[in-house]
Amino acid sequence: MSILRLRIFLAVLLTITALIFSGCVTMESLQKKYPGYTVVGKERRESIQDVPVWLFSCISPNGTVKCRVESVAACADCYPNPGVNQCTINCNTSKGDRWDKRQIGTKKTSLYQPLLKLKSPTGQVVEEKVSASIYNEVKEGQVFQANLSAYEWYSKGYDYELNKKDYDTAIQYYLKAISIDPNHENALFGLGYIYNAKKEYAKAIEYYNRVLAINPRYKEALNNVGLAHENLKDYTKAESYYRKSIEVDPSYSTAWESLGYALYYQQKDNEAKEAWKKAVSLGKTSARDALKKYYNITF
Numbered sequence: 572m573s574i575l576r577l578r579i580f581l582a583v584l585l586t587i588t589a590l591i592f593s594g595c596v597t598m599e600s601l602q603k604k605y606p607g608y609t610v611v612g613k614e615r616r617e618s619i620q621d622v623p624v625w626l627f628s629c630i631s632p633n634g635t636v637k638c639r640v641e642s643v644a645a646c647a648d649c650y651p652n653p654g655v656n657q658c659t660i661n662c663n664t665s666k667g668d669r670w671d672k673r674q675i676g677t678k679k680t681s682l683y684q685p686l687l688k689l690k691s692p693t694g695q696v697v698e699e700k701v702s703a704s705i706y707n708e709v710k711e712g713q714v715f716q717a718n719l720s721a722y723e724w725y726s727k728g729y730d731y732e733l734n735k736k737d738y739d740t741a742i743q744y745y746l747k748a749i750s751i752d753p754n755h756e757n758a759l760f761g762l763g764y765i766y767n768a769k770k771e772y773a774k775a776i777e778y779y780n781r782v783l784a785i786n787p788r789y790k791e792a793l794n795n796v797g798l799a800h801e802n803l804k805d806y807t808k809a810e811s812y813y814r815k816s817i818e819v820d821p822s823y824s825t826a827w828e829s830l831g832y833a834l835y836y837q838q839k840d841n842e843a844k845e846a847w848k849k850a851v852s853l854g855k856t857s858a859r860d861a862l863k864k865y866y867n868i869t870f
Contacts (some may be wrong), residue, residue, distance in 0.1 A: 602717040609710050629668055637661060738765045741761065760782050760795075764775075790836075793816035831846035
């Protein structure tokens with residue numbers, strides 16, 4: 572093997588080894604996972620682990636053992652790798668050689684795991700394990716940026732809203748989405764929903780109205796902007812939006828239930844009863860509770 576080929580082989584092998592040991596975490600994947608996060612700390616955390624010891628045997632096409640090498644894994648869960656040595660240089664898989672591996676024991680090893688401490692745009696701090704190369708590349712104070720699409724920003728926001736219940740971070744991601752696509756209905760709707768939940772009703776109305784400017788027949792947005800007006804005690808306006816939602820879909824039980832409340836607060840008792848009865852007939856069982864609570868009617 573020529574010196575040039577040997578250097579190329581070693582470079583490729585070292586690259587593959589680094590990817591395996593780092594869990595294939597790349598700078599790009601970190602930026603996509605933590606967009607907008609700031610690096611606020613770096614640490615090499617020591618731990619004692621029982622790591623596997625592997626015996627690698629290079630088997631020739633005729634079944635004879637060309638060479639053997641022992642290898643201590645880089646961590647307890649790392650994929651076994653024979654490393655870079657004379658045996659791996661001589662083992663030519665392109666000509667039919669193959670590797671046989673088996674674990675022959677464990678070894679207590681002191682390991683230093685590189686960690687980054689990352690702060691979200693809303694102040695939450697998380698830790699992320701990284702490779703030594705990324706650890707050395709990243710600087711404290713660095714802000715991760717990612718070239719995400721509007722849909723990707725929206726998806727991140729939806730995850731933080733629905734699964735992590737972190738409304739403030741979700742808002743940041745939804746705002747990123749609409750900065751790229753101002754007419755992203757789902758991101759605008761998400762902002763309206765969160766601001767309603769945060770009792771910032773004027774902002775909720777603003778974003779729901781942007782949704783309705785794009786899609787006037789968005790029944791959920793019509794209902795929810797009605798809820799925002801109801802929370803502001805503008806029951807007349809709330810009623811008008813609920814009726815618009817029902818006009819789009821007469822079988823939308825949620826809007827019928829909402830309408831019942833708007834009518835009740837305006838002391839339109841007969842109409843409120845009929846709206847709640849309609850909601851129950853469409854499967855909205857919670858409207859039955861309203862009938863019982865406010866009118867002592869079992870329906």
